[in-house]
Amino acid sequence: MLFSSLLFIFQFLPVFFIIYYLSPIRFRNLILFLASVFFYAWGEPRFVILILISILINYIAGIFIERYDRNEKIRVTILVLSIIYNIGTLMFFKYFNFIIENINYIFKGDISFIDIPLPLGISFYTFQIMSYTIDVYRRDTKAERSYINLGAYLCMFPQLIAGPIVVYTQVSKELRKRSYYLKDIEKGLRIFILGLGSKVLIANNVGGLWDDMAQIGYANISMPLAWLGLLSFSLQIYFDFNGYSLMAIGLGKMLGFDFPQNFNFPYISKSVTEYWRRWHITLSTWFKEYLYIPLGGNRKGKLRTYINLFIVWSVTGLWHGASWNFIFWGIYFFVLLSLEKLFLKKWLEKNVILSRIYTILAILLGWMIFAITELENIKIYFGRLFSFSISEDWIYYLRNYGMILVIGILFSTPFLKKWYDKQANKILCNILLLVIFLLSIAYLVDAAYNPFLYFRF
Incomplete structure (x- = not known):
């Protein structure tokens, strides 16, 4: 769903904002998360599960990195595993056939390509979720204890598909409490x-x-x-x-x-x-x-x-x-x-x-x-x-x-x-x-x- 589409401007946005502003403040992150998942699923229903798994893995990683605050070996291991998953997923969907193409060229091979569609926004949301776990490891921010809040951060439909790249530390306070003014x-x-x-x-x-x-x-x-x-x-x-x-x-x-x-x-x-x-x-x-x-x-x-x-x-x-x-x-x-x-x-x-x-x-x-x-x-x-x-x-x-x-x-x-x-x-x-x-x-x-x-x- 494009921002510059009649569907988004005259159907999705009005319905979303009516529900969002009429709902109690404590439910607004949930509404934002669900609406963002719907927004993403409209254009890429096959890969909704991919982004939900990404949220879950990094959510767990952040909690365990913080839990083992005094054990550097465990903290590093968890961080590395989360980065391997994030980068590995991006590499598979975006670069697998490119790697195979170059292997075939260099070694005169004939490895078959795989028809892998590119999930929308994967380059952007991969960087965003990586910044979260890295910042938790650096102790720049506390681990998010709410899957919904972390999901609202990563899936937030305004910047999900093509940025700007928003790191968790920039919106962490607003995810917990934000002000709403008409101006x-x-x-x-x-x-x-x-x-x-x-x-x-x-x-x-x-x-x-x-x-x-x-x-x-x-x-x-x-x-x-x-x-x-x-x-x-x-x-x-x-x-x-x-x-x-x-x-x-x-x-x-x-x-x-x-x-x-x-x-x-x-x-x-x-x-x-x-x-x-x-x-x-x-x-x-x-x-x-x-x-x-x-x-x-x-x-x-x-x-x-x-x-x-x-x-x-x-x-x-x-x-x-x-x-x-x-x-x-x-x-x-x-x-x-x-x-x-x-x-x-x-x-x-x-x-x-x-x-x-x-x-x-x-x-x-x-x-x-x-x-x-x-x-x-x-x-x-x-x-x-x-x-x-x-x-x-x-x-x-x-x-x-x-x-x-x-x-x-x-x-x-x-x-x-x-x-x-x-x-x-x-x-x-x-x-x-x-x-x-x-x-x-x-x-x-x-x-x-x-x-x-x-x-x-």
């Missing part, structure tokens, strides 16, 4: 509408240009059209994912939770380092807290720092998908971040205009590696970017998509947000939000193209 519900609704508009009105429309690239054939496009295609994909994935995150944050606020910010205008960055502080913030934070720092971070010398960065960015790439292009995408950013750490960052800080040009070009080339799965096609597309083939094909697509590209570029900067923040409580802003909502609904009624890109990750 928060109103603010949450505003954020949800802005996310809906980002997804439906911008991402869905600008993404059509990138889809056209594949239909034309990468070998047949001119250099200007190749760059226009990358620009369209960069805007599509930003407004798609940021839109989803805003809707999740808005829904969370209506439920009494404060979810962390996931995007902070990443395309205005002056370096790749800054970009990754602004893009998918919760994922970057998770890798920093639960992989980079435990590996030693930057505390064990320069060589070890770069080895740790290489591991983190290789895993970051692999987390996005079982394909070599994602691994190369992660390594690509490892190289850029390493160069910036070595010497490039100081130069960029002195050249504001060139730093922005460099960053945008680096990001666009990164999206090329990310978006095109086949390595041969990446090579072809890269060649078209620097082919100096200037045919007139790009004029047609610029006429069709020029306006939405300009709108996307404008809204990817904080310029309009500053205006919105000043007008947030004025009638003009309320009228604007109503127009965005009505236009979004009109689009959903009329259009068939309405994917969420990050669902497949």
